[in-house]
Every structure is written in C-alpha cells, then in structure tokens.
Amino acid sequence: SDGSVIKIDFYANGEYVGTDNTATDGWIFSWNHAVPGVYEITARATDNTGISVFSAPNYIYLAPAAGPFYGSPIAIPAAIQAENYDGGGEGLGFHDADARNEFGFYRWDAVDIDRITAVANGYCVSSMKASEWLNYRITIPTTDVYDISIRSASSVSNAKLRLKLSGKEISQVISVPFTGAQSWRTVTLAEIPLNAGIGDLRLHVDAEGSKVDYLNIDYALKALPLPWQQRDIGTTAAAGNAGVRGQTLIVTGSGNDVWDTADEFHFVYQEIRGDLQIQARVASLTGTDPWAKAGVMIRNTLNNNSSHAMMIMSAENGLAFQRRSSTGGGSSHTAGTNASAPYWVKLTRSGSRITAYESENGSNWTQIGVVSMSMPDPVYAGLMVTAHNDGALCEARFENVELFHAGSRVFETETTPPSSLVLHAAYPNPFNSSTLITFELPSDAQVNVSIYNLLGKRIRTLIKEQKKGGIHRFQWDARDDEDHLAATGLYLCKLQVEDKIQTIKLMFLK
Incomplete structure (x- = not known):
C-alpha cells in the first residue's frame, strides 16, 4: 500500500533551507533570507517507507528594501554588478521607460x-532606452582621483551612457562601442575626481542600444614612486607596465616564463648594495596559465640570463622558491604551500646567503629554502610578474610592499595599527653591517628607542619622537651617536612607550 508522508524538505535554488515534520497545520516552513532576488522553490516529500519525490518548482521574488541592494552602500573600490541597482522601485532605484520586464x-x-x-549565473541590464537610469548608493573612502570602467555590449553603433554622482555630472557622454549582442568591451574613464563620503552614483542612458554587465571603480593608476624603476626582462610579445592604485602596487607582465636558462617577465625594481629584505602580499594574479607567477625577486643583473632568486605565488600551483645560481645556468625549484592568493612572500640577503619565506598573515613566517649565491654588488631587488603565456598579460596586485637595505626604508605601504605593543627580534642577528629592527605600535605615541652596551651605557638614540600607530621598521648600522663603529659584542635595544618597556639583544660582529 501507499506510504504516509512524514516530512517535507524545502529547497531554494537547489539549496536545502528547512524541514517540516508535522502536517497538523499543513506543510509549512518559514524562511527568512537576507539577499534579494528570484528564487526557485521546490519541496521533497518523504514517506514512511523512505520513498521521496520532488514537487514542481514555484518561483518567488524577494524585493530589496528602498536603498542599497545589499542593505549598505557599496564600498569603493568595488566592481558594481549592473543588476544590483538600489531598491525602492521606480523613481528611487531606477527609472524605466515602460513597466514591462522583457526577460x-x-x-x-x-x-x-x-x-x-x-x-555561469551571469546577468546584465539590457534593452536600455534613452532617459532610463539606474542608481547605486556608494561610499567613497578618500577624496582622490579614480578610474571608472564600464563593461558593456551593443548591437547598434550610437549607444550612449553618462554618469552622475549625487546629481553632478562626473563624465562626458560615453559612447558604447558596437560589439554585437553578447560580445563585451570595457570603456575606461581615467582620473575622475571624487569626493569622500556617501553618494548616489547614477548611470544614465542618453541613446538606446547598450547592455551593461558591471561598473568598476578603483583608485586611478599613478606612476611608481621614486626610486622604483620598471622594465621588461627578455623579449616579451606584449609590453608590461606597473603603477600604484591607492596602497596597491599593480604589475602586468607577459613572457614565456622565468625558468631554465633565460627569462621573460616584467620587473619593478631598485638597485641595491649590501644586505636587504623584501616582502609583499600577493593579493591576486590573473590566471593566464597555471604557472603564471608573481612574487619578490633578487637579481644580479637586468640581463635575461642573470642569476637570481625569487619567492613566487603561481596561479594554480601554489608557492615556490625558484632560483638560478649562475649566469645562463639551469633553474631550481623548492615547493612551498599549495595555496592561492592572497599570500605573503619574502626574501632576505645577508652576504651571499639568500633565504626565502612564506606567510599566511604577514606575521608568522615559514622558511622555504636557503641558497648561497655569489652576486657582486649592485643587485636588483623588486617585484616580478610573468604570464607564462607570451602575448597574454598577467596582472598581479601587491600590497604591503616593503624593501629595506643599508639603513633606509626604501618603500612601505600603509598598514593598519596592530592591537598591542610588540618589539620583534632583529634581523639579521648576529650581524656585521646593519640589522633591521621592527616594532608594532597600537596607537599614536611618543616613542624612544635606544641602544645600550652591557654596562648600561646608552651609546645610540635611534628614535625619540611622536610616531603614528602602525608597524615601524628601521636599521641600526652599529654606530654610536658620534658616528663611531661599535666594538664587537652584545648590545641591548630598548623600546619605551610611556611606561611600557621592551628589550631585545643584538650581537654585532665586525
């Protein structure tokens, strides 16, 4: 005989959302979902013999409330999906020339x-007619210049758009290229000045015929700060480039690879003498090939067959320490963690010793490898990107880029203030020329950092000033306040912030 239904499972867009185990008030389930949209609702009935059957689907629409689609303004920089215009309906979130929904x-x-x-699951706003508009509530973090890109398609030759922010024009009329109905092209408006604060970004249609996939707003690409330089290494089929967006360093590179006896890639670098440390967070890289690479590099020359060492993140093959120990020689590989971006990478050079590290958070570092490599000064230290697909361009985004050498902070991006006061161990230690000292300051404060000998005599005042909260790094070159080189031996570095004192030991070897 037929079984009796004992439960109903409910699904929204194929995902389980709940169960009703009793039919006393009918088979009912209350579902509270925060994300607006159209949902396919199905039910699966199970009887007491274990047999289950699905219902035909029903469709419901959860409309967004008036205001931002996800409830809060879109934080810039961001890619804004065109279909996620504000809620509130006609006259608030959008204006449409007719009430009919075509699709x-x-x-x-x-x-x-x-x-x-x-x-997959991609949408666009289509059939856009003259006088229509879409509204997006956004929040702009700082008054600056921004690049605004619109990914669009058009099957006519005269489709036009325009942008306003809080009622003010921020663009001229934008001509949408003729591409065909499902071929997409990006139009970029460069260096648009925007003021900090919350505002309504409105996309207006001046002439019909366009489709819009998304708008992307990011800090304008600015030139590399001195003394950074850039160039392609080797013969690449497409030219690389680099610049800074906000606090992110953007590097694009083509080329076949950095491997075997010769290299093709884009390099952002400094000419350095002596010991150094370079680290960065590889925030992202495009997958032009599973072995597309981005990371930090120390290189003896700018020739394509130079000896070098690099700690890299690949697109699909995790992290690795790779190097060429002699000019024109073969390459070596030491695998790191099988992870994807974002991840931190670091190289240090102390004499002829180069050490590679990786980190998930930028604080706890794991050594991946070490190599002894003769590189006469000067060397070139910086950031590298190769597409591993010559002619394609791989874009990598680097954050928290730091390069130190010979007592100088060469480049450092801003960091969020840490939660507590910490004086880290110096590197290298022992040292014979200079050592890097790092401390974390949770808030703005008067900071005193001094070096003492074992008799308790202060021989060098390194810092005595107000500092902003954040991570601070500086070098001690083993000299005292009178610029005399210290004797070989053990020293104490003391950090004092108000009534808090921390110390570390330093060993100087002439």
Whole structure:
C-alpha cells in the first residue's frame, strides 16, 4: 500500500533551507533570507517507507528594501554588478521607460535583466532606452582621483551612457562601442575626481542600444614612486607596465616564463648594495596559465640570463622558491604551500646567503629554502610578474610592499595599527653591517628607542619622537651617536612607550 508522508524538505535554488515534520497545520516552513532576488522553490516529500519525490518548482521574488541592494552602500573600490541597482522601485532605484520586464531574470521589477551567455549565473541590464537610469548608493573612502570602467555590449553603433554622482555630472557622454549582442568591451574613464563620503552614483542612458554587465571603480593608476624603476626582462610579445592604485602596487607582465636558462617577465625594481629584505602580499594574479607567477625577486643583473632568486605565488600551483645560481645556468625549484592568493612572500640577503619565506598573515613566517649565491654588488631587488603565456598579460596586485637595505626604508605601504605593543627580534642577528629592527605600535605615541652596551651605557638614540600607530621598521648600522663603529659584542635595544618597556639583544660582529 501507499506510504504516509512524514516530512517535507524545502529547497531554494537547489539549496536545502528547512524541514517540516508535522502536517497538523499543513506543510509549512518559514524562511527568512537576507539577499534579494528570484528564487526557485521546490519541496521533497518523504514517506514512511523512505520513498521521496520532488514537487514542481514555484518561483518567488524577494524585493530589496528602498536603498542599497545589499542593505549598505557599496564600498569603493568595488566592481558594481549592473543588476544590483538600489531598491525602492521606480523613481528611487531606477527609472524605466515602460513597466514591462522583457526577460524576467534575477529581479521582477521593470528593469530588463538578461543572462550573459558566457558566464555561469551571469546577468546584465539590457534593452536600455534613452532617459532610463539606474542608481547605486556608494561610499567613497578618500577624496582622490579614480578610474571608472564600464563593461558593456551593443548591437547598434550610437549607444550612449553618462554618469552622475549625487546629481553632478562626473563624465562626458560615453559612447558604447558596437560589439554585437553578447560580445563585451570595457570603456575606461581615467582620473575622475571624487569626493569622500556617501553618494548616489547614477548611470544614465542618453541613446538606446547598450547592455551593461558591471561598473568598476578603483583608485586611478599613478606612476611608481621614486626610486622604483620598471622594465621588461627578455623579449616579451606584449609590453608590461606597473603603477600604484591607492596602497596597491599593480604589475602586468607577459613572457614565456622565468625558468631554465633565460627569462621573460616584467620587473619593478631598485638597485641595491649590501644586505636587504623584501616582502609583499600577493593579493591576486590573473590566471593566464597555471604557472603564471608573481612574487619578490633578487637579481644580479637586468640581463635575461642573470642569476637570481625569487619567492613566487603561481596561479594554480601554489608557492615556490625558484632560483638560478649562475649566469645562463639551469633553474631550481623548492615547493612551498599549495595555496592561492592572497599570500605573503619574502626574501632576505645577508652576504651571499639568500633565504626565502612564506606567510599566511604577514606575521608568522615559514622558511622555504636557503641558497648561497655569489652576486657582486649592485643587485636588483623588486617585484616580478610573468604570464607564462607570451602575448597574454598577467596582472598581479601587491600590497604591503616593503624593501629595506643599508639603513633606509626604501618603500612601505600603509598598514593598519596592530592591537598591542610588540618589539620583534632583529634581523639579521648576529650581524656585521646593519640589522633591521621592527616594532608594532597600537596607537599614536611618543616613542624612544635606544641602544645600550652591557654596562648600561646608552651609546645610540635611534628614535625619540611622536610616531603614528602602525608597524615601524628601521636599521641600526652599529654606530654610536658620534658616528663611531661599535666594538664587537652584545648590545641591548630598548623600546619605551610611556611606561611600557621592551628589550631585545643584538650581537654585532665586525
């Protein structure tokens, strides 16, 4: 005989959301979902014999409340999906020339949202007519210049758009290139000045015929700060480039690889003499090939067959310490963690010894390898990117880039103040020329850092000033306040902030 239904499981877009085990008030389940959109609702009935069957689907639309689609303004920099315009309906989140929804995807109001055939679960705003607009509440972190990119398609030759921010024009009329209905192209508006604060970004249609996938707003790309330099190493089929967006260093590079006896890549570098340390967070890189690479490098020359060492993140093959120990020689590989970006990488040079490290958080470092490599000064230290696919361009984003040598802070991006006062162990230690000292300051304060000998005599005042909260690094070159070289021996470095004191030991070897 037929079994009796004992429970109903409910699903939204194929994902389980709950169960009703009693039919006393009908089979009912209350579902509170925060994300607006169209949902396919199905139910699976199970009887007491274990047999289950799914219902036909029903569709519901959860409309966003008036205001930002996800409830809070979109924080810039960001990619803004065109279909995620503000809630509130006609006259608040959008204006549409007619109330008919042509496609019925994603949202059920009057805006025509179509699928993007080349992207799984991708949508675009389509059939855009003159006088229509879409509104996006955004928050701009700082008054600065920004690049605004619009990814669009058009099957006509005269489609036009325009942008306003809080009622003020921020662009001229934007001509949308003729591409065909599902071929996409990005139009970039460079160096648009925007003021900090919350505002309404409004995309206006001046002439019909365009589709819009997304808008991307990011800090304008600015030139590398001195004394950084850049160039392609080897013969690449596409030219690389580099610049800074906000606190992020952007490097694009082509080339076949950095491997075997010769290299092709883009290099952002400093000419350095002596010991050094370079580290960075590889925030992202594009997957032009599973072995596309981005990381930190120390290189003896700018020739394509130079000896070098690098700690890299690859697109799909994790981290690695790779190097060429002699000019024109073969390459060696030591695998690191099988992880993907974001991840931290670091190289140190002490004499002829080069050590490679990786870190998940930038604080706890794991040594991956060490090599003894003769590199006569000067050397070149910096950031490298290769597409491993010559002609393609791989873009890598580097954050928290730090390069130190011979007592100088060469470049350092801003950091968020840490939670507590910490004086870290110096590196290298023991040392014979200079050592790097790092401390974390949780808030702005008067800071005193001094070096003492074992008799308790202060021989050098390194810092005596107000410092901002953050991570601070500086070098001691083993000299006293009178610029005399210290004797070989043990010294104490004392950090004092208000009534808090921390010390570390330093061993100087002439």
